[in-house]
Amino acid sequence: MTTDTSTPLRAHCTAAADGSITFVLADDAHATALVLKHRKTGERLRLELAPDAVLAAKTPLAPGRWDVFADCGEYGSRRVESGIRDLSTLVDRTPEPASAPVAVRIPYPAKGGALAVRSWLRAPHAEAGAIVFAERGMTVEGRLYGTSLGPGAVVEARLRGTPGTVHHEPATGESGAFAFTLPYGPLAAVGVPKDTYWDLWLLPSGERQGAVRIARILDDIAERKGIYVYPAGPADAEGRVTAVPYYTVDNDLSLRLDPVSAPRVPGPR
Template sequence: MSVPPRADCTADASGGLVFHVSGGPAARTGERAELVLLRRGADPADRGVRLPLHPAADGRLNAELTLGTELPEGRWDVHVALARDGAAESGQAGPVRLLPGVNDLRALVDRVPEPGGGPVAVRVPYPTKHGNLSLRSWLRAAHAEAGDLGIDATAVTVHGELYGVADPAAALAGAVAEARLRDRAEVVTVPVTADGARFTFTLDHQRLADGWRGGTEVWDLWLCPASGEPARVARLLDDVADRKPVFVYPARRVTAPHGPAQAGPYYTADNDLSVRVEPAG
């Protein structure tokens, strides 16, 4: 009985990952092993992203996923496959899903992207609820990294830093923050204070509750420079693939026309920062 393949993952300070694969099918003469990343929801005919696996001194096979490897934003399932050089793919066994091993992601904690313009790429491996290895990828042209959140009885104050632009201090001069209501074209705008690439803004819960129509309403937070594209406020630069169930913040009661309500920040399934207004619990 073959050993189910699994992979340990090691991150480096640049945000790159090395997969250390053990177990799985053995390559025969003329075959090569590949790490295969398949994006969820993609066309079944999509071959995904394929990385060569190379023998390491410890007997495992290693594959390197650098930040230079194009990986669109989304969730990617990680497999191992064998391919025969010069032969049709249809003649090969399909990719085998990898089990998660030990992740050393310490280098991702409080990671600082390279200065200057250019997209901010983040990749975080994680175990799925079914016990398989997957990878969460983010790719933002400009990125507003959320830091500390200050929550009091009436408002949430967001501290953060702008990345992915050539001159963040110039981009933040005259910037504003916007709370955009999902499903309806409503926007609440607040001023931003800045110090270099660092920014701060305060959003009054009451302003979001004034037009509350009952049920749950979600306001997505954006940082809008005076020039250039808006950046979604999110917390991406660490080793947490899914913040939503882990980072839970208190909701505060607000006065609303449709009855008792409460408002508070939360991280979405994509680690973006939003504020939810809903009936008071």
């Protein structure tokens, strides 16, 4: 019996709320194990097929993207395509407020449909929730895990690429919840000669040492950028700058400010 190594392998997977994932290989390819390979570091994790492969919740998995391969013995290693993914238990997942660290693993189809796993490990963690827009500003609500807000809690907007350029607004909340209102004006006042990016951090005690990056990872969306698209609004009274919140490639919450191009005046033909 031969194995057609040109035919892609498919694996179905089921994610559990505790962070475990069960992989079911849908094709008979003499595979003995699935191998997860970290896309940046090359670290490998082998999961034996017996008959299914299980990534246990307690198995350490470094943050980042892991590509999935099948070990087919003498036929070599083969890339695995994404089959049916049952991620229903991840929707609106709500860990215990004291949970630390918060571990998230989401299987997803990468470029070309190849199966991959996105992993986060954060302690503590600030989960972004609803975003409400007002005139030249926004209010963000969320939940904090692994720590609690102190009396001096603030949100800190950091200008990307310019260490030390920050803006603070008070953060409030109780029982694990947090909220803050961020006006766009002070950020626009720094100057927006080109697109600028502000990353949002929560400082539960008001001190930078305990800063927590605000993100949204507690659901079934591995790559939120491009899926959650928010409206742009004016950032200054003159209408020279617009602002739009967005999620980065790591599902972290940031804010982009864009200068508004002056209308072109038609010249002589």
